[in-house]
Amino acid sequence: MTVAEEKSQIKEEKSWEPKILAFLCNWCSYAGADLAGISRLQYPPNIRVVRVPCSGRVNPFYLIKALQAGWDGVLVSGCHPGDCHYLSGNLVARRRFAILKDIVEFMGISPGRLNFSWVSAAEGEKFSKVVKEVVEKVKKLGPIRKMVKE
Amino acid sequence: MEKLEKIMQDTAKHFLQEQKVDLIIGYKQGTIPLRTTPCFVTKPEDISQLVWNVCCDHDLTNFLLQPEYKDKKVGIIVKGCDARALVVCMAEGQIERKMVTIIGMPCPGMIDRKRIESELEPKEILVAEITEDQIHLKGKDFEQTLQKDDYIQASCKSCRYNNPPVCDVLIGGQPIELSFNDDLDEKLAELEAKSPDERWTYFTTLLSDCIRCYACRNACPLCYCKECFVDQTQPQWVGKTTNISDIMFYHMIRAFHVAGRCVECGACTRACPMNIDLRLITRKLQNIVKDRYGFEAGLDPNVPPPMGTHTMEDPQEFITEPE
Amino acid sequence: MKEKILPKEQLPQILKTLLESYKVFAPIKKNGFYVFGEIETPDEIALNYLNSKIPPKEIFYPRTEVLFTFTKSPQGIDIQEAINPSESRVIFGIRPCDAKSFTLLDKFFSYGKFKDPYYQTRRENTLLIGLACVNPRSTCFCTSINGSPFGEEGLDILFVDLGDKYFVKSLNLKGDELLDQLPGLTPASEKDRFNMTELLKKVLASMTPEIPIENINTKLEQLFDEEVFWDQFSQKCIGCASCTFLCPTCTCFDVVDEETSSSGKRIRLWDTCQFPLFTLHGSGHNPRPTKRQRLRQRVMHKFSYYPKTLDEIGCVGCGRCIIVCPVNQDIREVFKALQET
Numbered sequence: 001m002t003v004a005e006e007k008s009q010i011k012e013e014k015s016w017e018p019k020i021l022a023f024l025c026n027w028c029s030y031a032g033a034d035l036a037g038i039s040r041l042q043y044p045p046n047i048r049v050v051r052v053p054c055s056g057r058v059n060p061f062y063l064i065k066a067l068q069a070g071w072d073g074v075l076v077s078g079c080h081p082g083d084c085h086y087l088s089g090n091l092v093a094r095r096r097f098a099i100l101k102d103i104v105e106f107m108g109i110s111p112g113r114l115n116f117s118w119v120s121a122a123e124g125e126k127f128s129k130v131v132k133e134v135v136e137k138v139k140k141l142g143p144i145r146k147m148v149k150e
Numbered sequence: 151m152e153k154l155e156k157i158m159q160d161t162a163k164h165f166l167q168e169q170k171v172d173l174i175i176g177y178k179q180g181t182i183p184l185r186t187t188p189c190f191v192t193k194p195e196d197i198s199q200l201v202w203n204v205c206c207d208h209d210l211t212n213f214l215l216q217p218e219y220k221d222k223k224v225g226i227i228v229k230g231c232d233a234r235a236l237v238v239c240m241a242e243g244q245i246e247r248k249m250v251t252i253i254g255m256p257c258p259g260m261i262d263r264k265r266i267e268s269e270l271e272p273k274e275i276l277v278a279e280i281t282e283d284q285i286h287l288k289g290k291d292f293e294q295t296l297q298k299d300d301y302i303q304a305s306c307k308s309c310r311y312n313n314p315p316v317c318d319v320l321i322g323g324q325p326i327e328l329s330f331n332d333d334l335d336e337k338l339a340e341l342e343a344k345s346p347d348e349r350w351t352y353f354t355t356l357l358s359d360c361i362r363c364y365a366c367r368n369a370c371p372l373c374y375c376k377e378c379f380v381d382q383t384q385p386q387w388v389g390k391t392t393n394i395s396d397i398m399f400y401h402m403i404r405a406f407h408v409a410g411r412c413v414e415c416g417a418c419t420r421a422c423p424m425n426i427d428l429r430l431i432t433r434k435l436q437n438i439v440k441d442r443y444g445f446e447a448g449l450d451p452n453v454p455p456p457m458g459t460h461t462m463e464d465p466q467e468f469i470t471e472p473e
Numbered sequence: 474m475k476e477k478i479l480p481k482e483q484l485p486q487i488l489k490t491l492l493e494s495y496k497v498f499a500p501i502k503k504n505g506f507y508v509f510g511e512i513e514t515p516d517e518i519a520l521n522y523l524n525s526k527i528p529p530k531e532i533f534y535p536r537t538e539v540l541f542t543f544t545k546s547p548q549g550i551d552i553q554e555a556i557n558p559s560e561s562r563v564i565f566g567i568r569p570c571d572a573k574s575f576t577l578l579d580k581f582f583s584y585g586k587f588k589d590p591y592y593q594t595r596r597e598n599t600l601l602i603g604l605a606c607v608n609p610r611s612t613c614f615c616t617s618i619n620g621s622p623f624g625e626e627g628l629d630i631l632f633v634d635l636g637d638k639y640f641v642k643s644l645n646l647k648g649d650e651l652l653d654q655l656p657g658l659t660p661a662s663e664k665d666r667f668n669m670t671e672l673l674k675k676v677l678a679s680m681t682p683e684i685p686i687e688n689i690n691t692k693l694e695q696l697f698d699e700e701v702f703w704d705q706f707s708q709k710c711i712g713c714a715s716c717t718f719l720c721p722t723c724t725c726f727d728v729v730d731e732e733t734s735s736s737g738k739r740i741r742l743w744d745t746c747q748f749p750l751f752t753l754h755g756s757g758h759n760p761r762p763t764k765r766q767r768l769r770q771r772v773m774h775k776f777s778y779y780p781k782t783l784d785e786i787g788c789v790g791c792g793r794c795i796i797v798c799p800v801n802q803d804i805r806e807v808f809k810a811l812q813e814t
Contacts, residue, residue, distance in 0.1 A: 060402075060403060060406055061379070061387040061388070061403065064399050064402055064403065065387055065399075068389075068395050068399060075470075081462055081466075082462060088460060091460035091461070091462070091464065092460055094460065094464055094466055094469075095442075095443075095456065095457060095460050095464060096457070097468070098442055098464070098465070098466070098468060099406060099409045099410070099438055099439070099442070099457070100406050101468055102434075102438045102442075103402055103405050103406055103409065103431075103434070103435070103438070104402055105346065106342070106349065106431075106434050107349065107350070107353045107398065107401070107402055107405075107431075108346050108347065108348075108349040108350025108351070108352070108353055108354070109346065109350070110346045110347075111346070115470050116468060116469050116470065117469055117470040117471070118469060126472065129472035129473075130470055130472055132472070133470060133472045134470060146350050147395055147398060147399070148395065149389065149393055149395035149396065150393070150395070180801040180803075181795070181801060181803040181805070181806065182611065182612060182795065182796070182801065182803075185801045186801070187709060187800055187801035187802075187803075188708075188709040188800055189709070190708055190709070208799060208800055212711055213709075213711075216764075264505070265505065268505040268506060271507070271521075271522060271523055272521050272522055272523050272608060274523060274608070274610050274611060276611055290608070290679070359504065361536055361718060361743075362536075362742075363713070363714055363715060363718040363745075364713070364714070364748075365713035365714065365715045365718075365799070368711050368712050368713035368714070369711060369713055369799055381748070381749075381750045386729075389729075389731060390537075390727070390729055390740075390742055391537040391729075391731075391740055391742060392536050392537045392742075393537070417799075420799060421713055421715070421799045423526070423527075423715045423718060423719055423797055424504065424527075425504040425505055425506060426504075
């Protein structure tokens with residue numbers, strides 16, 4: 001079942017929960033998410049994680065394709081600036097995301113669908129907070145309709 | 151302009167004779183009224199083909215990146231926008247400065263033949279004469295005079311660099327000041343003030359005519375990728391159909407790919423067979439890059455492009471930081 | 474074959490009658506250019522046009538078209554064909570050159586053993602009512618390619634504008650039947666017929682002189698490997714493919730599958746020989762790697778391969794490729810150069 005189909009079913013049940021695709025960098029944010037799990041920190045179960053080598057590895061295609069496939073939001077998380085395992089991957093990513101977000105939101109996608117954060121391997125608590133905040137933001141926006149390919 | 155045309159011809163001829171260049175890329179008279187067509191002059195005696203008038207709207211930089219000119223010393227006729235595109239190509243390491251002789255033309259703004267033709271249809275222009283401020287048109291059963299300033303291309307009206315910022319010789323030696331009334335910035339501000347839903351409606355309506363022919367990409371002097379993302383098939387990220395989702399996907403990514411590089415030459419809008427006006431997107435790109443990184447594309451070949459560089463201090467107000 | 478006269482003020486009545494039983498496509502003005510679109514009331518029609526910028530081929534052969542959809546279930550794969558028997562349609566106001574283009578598309582889509590059901594069903598249910606060109610563009614060269622501004626090929630009915638009235642001519646049985654249903658028509662007199670022939674003479678005289686194209690295919694064949702010949706044209710091409718996308722006789726398409734884990738569809742979309750991807754092999758080899766070869770393909774296909782396989786030139790002389798080209802590539806220049814070699 002595609003995400004879109006699954007979602008239309010859930011919508012009928014009137015218990016819609018957003019689905020968020022999270023790209024986490026292997027060296028920091030993925031480990032941060034891991035730490036959140038080990039520490040038994042609660043966060044909403046709305047994210048599905050894709051582990052990537054670096055936030056700089058995330059191509060804008062992935063994000064827009066996710067919206068097109070019916071994901072209600074995306075989150076990209078990487079190491080804090082200065083801490084990148086590859087020295088500058090997240091700095092490259094930062095410029096890229098800033099511009100992509102500006103363009104996509106200018107063309108009418110609601111702010112809140114594309115989210116970016118820095119979470120280090122030691123910040124399990126921050127990770128759970130980021131997820132909570134992102135899920136709340138996307139919940140307020142409701143199910144995505146704009147980019148979804150019918 | 152005839153005076154400039156003569157100086158341009160003489161200069162180009164001089165470069166060819168001195169063997170400073172192997173060929174000159176310029177404009178010659180087209181086969182239909184109000185048109186010019188690119189021409190490639192290799193012999194000094196052919197130089198009289200070259201013309202300079204307000205129909206020279208094509209961006210010749212496009213040709214420089216083609217493999218056949220890679221190892222040639224090329225002289226190229228450029229307007230402000232073309233020169234900026236050339237500078238971007240140099241900053242990106244695509245063109246070597248020493249291989250190109252830039253013959254700069256101060257640009258008075260090009261005329262919008264598409265609009266003239268469309269307003270006149272079903273009358274057809276057979277002869278056009280352009281003077282300093284008027285366009286005289288003649289057809290089968292009509293004769294008409296238009297004020298040139300009323301028919302300047304929209305992208306020229308909103309032009310900010312009509313004189314080449316970088317060139318080897320500026321024909322005429324005198325930059326031209328443009329003073330057109332232009333409302334692109336107001337239109338952009340108006341659109342930005344709207345809600346995301348209204349903007350989405352605006353863009354989906356605007357782009358719903360797109361037939362995915364990619365003429366915008368091919369006409370763009372900066373779309374030089376050997377393999378464009380729309381041609382990639384393994385995997386295929388962007389759907390090829392005219393489903394509005396695919397169309398928006400294409401235009402979002404194309405805008406992203408020219409961010410910090412686009413010089414607002416208007417080639418994409420001019421080439422669009424469906425008359426889709428992309429200027430609000432291209433102006434927005436200028437603003438994004440300028441506001442965030444204080445950068446304007448195409449002014450200095452020695453400044454690295456903003457998407458090819460970064461600093462620790464880049465603004466990051468968009469990063470989610472929970473309290 | 475019936476010949477009638479229709480006073481111009483009666484035209485809306487005719488359109489109204491057509492709209493009662495047909496889906497009607499007619500020239501409308503949109504974004505500053507003319508295009509064939511569906512109309513719902515007679516006043517939407519914009520007949521004051523030279524020719525539409527976008528050819529009407531899209532009505533039969535859409536830019537994107539779902540061929541079939543499939544769904545996976547525990548019982549296997551279920552395929553649903555997407556051939557919709559289309560409603561009865563009329564294209565009103567089509568120019569003779571575009572009508573002729575449909576005879577070429579007909580040949581292409583029913584070439585050999587295979588008939589294209591998607592195109593065919595739409596085509597069979599559509600009547601073509603032409604509007605003769607009394608004001609051809611300077612870029613028109615239909616007369617050079619065995620066409621005429623008053624051409625009847627492919628049409629069911631032809632309207633000729635005689636100033637205050639239309640000369641209406643049915644051209645086949647389908648056209649006869651339709652004419653019988655339309656109100657306000659009176660039989661044409663000998664004088665009307667004379668006026669029409671006089672008008673045709675006048676129009677023909679006003680057209681750009683014919684370009685000699687005899688033996689064009691053999692000449693082209695000899696020039697196949699002449700790089701210099703092709704370079705003079707391809708040099709300024711930017712490969713934008715507007716010429717092929719807006720050509721009424723270009724038919725090339727690409728087929729893509731769009732699928733998810735459980736369902737999907739097969740889609741046919743327009744493609745163009747002007748893009749390198751068109752001929753790119755899976756191995757990475759490209760038999761037409763340069764602009765020269767791609768431009769040559771466009772010319773050869775229409776003027777050499779078409780005559781060979783379908784016994785007809787694959788161009789109708791509408792001149793759209795000349796008008797739309799951003800760098801003013803003019804196919805007539807190729808003919809001229811051919812004459813000189």
